[in-house]
Amino acid sequence: MTSELAEAVVDLAAVTGNVELIGGATSAAVMAVVKADGFGHGAVPAAMAALAGGATWLGVTSAAEALALREAGITAPVLSWLHGPYTDYAALAAAGIDVSVNTADQLHTLVQALGRAPSTTENDKKVPFLAHVHLKIDTGMSRGGAGTDGWPELVSWARKYEREGALAVRGVWSHLATADTSPIGVAAQAAAFAEAVAWARDAGLRPDLLHLANSAAVFTAPRTHYDLVRAGIAVYGVEPVPGRTFGLRPALTLRSHVTLVKRVPAGTGVGYGHDHVTARPTTLALIPLGFADGVPRAAGGRAEVLLGGVRRPLAGRVAMDQCVVDAGDLDVHPGDPVTVLGPGTHGEPTAADWAAWAGTNPHEILTGIGPRVPRRYARSKERA
Numbered sequence: 001m002t003s004e005l006a007e008a009v010v011d012l013a014a015v016t017g018n019v020e021l022i023g024g025a026t027s028a029a030v031m032a033v034v035k036a037d038g039f040g041h042g043a044v045p046a047a048m049a050a051l052a053g054g055a056t057w058l059g060v061t062s063a064a065e066a067l068a069l070r071e072a073g074i075t076a077p078v079l080s081w082l083h084g085p086y087t088d089y090a091a092l093a094a095a096g097i098d099v100s101v102n103t104a105d106q107l108h109t110l111v112q113a114l115g116r117a118p119s120t121t122e123n124d125k126k127v128p129f130l131a132h133v134h135l136k137i138d139t140g141m142s143r144g145g146a147g148t149d150g151w152p153e154l155v156s157w158a159r160k161y162e163r164e165g166a167l168a169v170r171g172v173w174s175h176l177a178t179a180d181t182s183p184i185g186v187a188a189q190a191a192a193f194a195e196a197v198a199w200a201r202d203a204g205l206r207p208d209l210l211h212l213a214n215s216a217a218v219f220t221a222p223r224t225h226y227d228l229v230r231a232g233i234a235v236y237g238v239e240p241v242p243g244r245t246f247g248l249r250p251a252l253t254l255r256s257h258v259t260l261v262k263r264v265p266a267g268t269g270v271g272y273g274h275d276h277v278t279a280r281p282t283t284l285a286l287i288p289l290g291f292a293d294g295v296p297r298a299a300g301g302r303a304e305v306l307l308g309g310v311r312r313p314l315a316g317r318v319a320m321d322q323c324v325v326d327a328g329d330l331d332v333h334p335g336d337p338v339t340v341l342g343p344g345t346h347g348e349p350t351a352a353d354w355a356a357w358a359g360t361n362p363h364e365i366l367t368g369i370g371p372r373v374p375r376r377y378a379r380s381k382e383r384a
């Protein structure tokens with residue numbers, strides 16, 4: 001069935017196959033990162049396909065994302081890593097979600113919340129839900145995580161709370177800033193990480209899970225793998241290191257069809273501002289997808305789509321809901337299929353192509369596909 005205007009078809013076999021490929025590249029366990037609605041693919045279907053491929057952990061940003069996985073019946077371990085002053089830690093602990101902690105203050109808030117948390121009953125004894133925490137150290141990204149000045153305090157409070165039975169420290173972790181570009185940067189962060197881990201061990205912590213690697217590091221920096229790798233973009237089949245291919249298969253195809261065709265003479269202005277003026281008589285094909293659907297406005301003037309089996313350029317500015325393809329002398333008709341992006345195997349542009357045209361990364365292209373585009377799920381037979 002074809003949807004009314006456009007659809008994003010997600011090949012779940014590709015997701016599963018990509019996770020298998022990631023698992024083959026490491027001896028560590030694999031966390032599939034399904035934040036931002038599974039990078040735009042749908043968090044729950046992506047999570048299930050990733051678990052089928054051997055992922056044993058799921059990673060998300062917010063509490064809401066984590067709880068949505070539980071509501072969908074997913075029981076696999078989940079780590080949620082971005083929290084604010086109003087995060088409901090009690091709900092997370094009750095749902096068995098692991099929580100990342102950046103500061104001692106955050107730890108105090110969490111422990112207080114758990115004190116008010118509902119409890120579970122085991123052998124007729126009331127037992128509070130236990131929070132599993134992963135202490136995050138900032139090893140050089142200067143984003144999340146404790147700075148080196150805050151780390152000793154965070155570690156010693158965590159150990160104290162652990163002794164009291166208020167929580168369990170399951171992980172120590174950090175995030176890489178330059179895994180796709182700079183081995184030197186990775187080495188510096190890995191060294192800082194090792195130091196932070198040593199400090200935690202000296203303080204008496206025995207975390208089961210040390211984790212540092214993202215997708216790019218899975219394929220380029222085995223020494224960062226430790227116990228668990230956190231793969232995001234690679235799960236969805238986008239090659240994480242510029243200029244290198246590891247055999248991943250893009251899972252998402254964004255397609256639509258021509259809704260209107262018109263033949264215009266040379267000198268015809270197209271779209272807002274008449275940024276584009278036709279150089280010769282040509283056929284314009286209207287596509288019902290715009291920047292609200294994730295076709296980046298910044299790609300106007302460079303972008304192409306697959307129409308009638310060939311690449312044709314967009315003409316004029318991408319509008320909110322529509323864009324126009326210069327079909328040249330192609331014999332096109334309303335209803336003809338258009339592939340905006342996909343794996344690239346039939347000549348269609350990839351998310352990486354769109355990222356280059358729009359001056360961004362494939363992550364932003366995929367997560368930018370708007371809520372108006374229905375996701376449909378399929379399973380290809382072919383293997384990477």
Ligand SMILES: *Cc1c(COP(=O)(O)O)cnc(C)c1O
Nearest residue numbers: 033175214215230231232233234
């Ligand atoms: C998004 C994210 C990942 C996944 O990164 P990729 O480069 O997409 O593999 C891993 N860890 C953290 C903390 C993240 O925020």
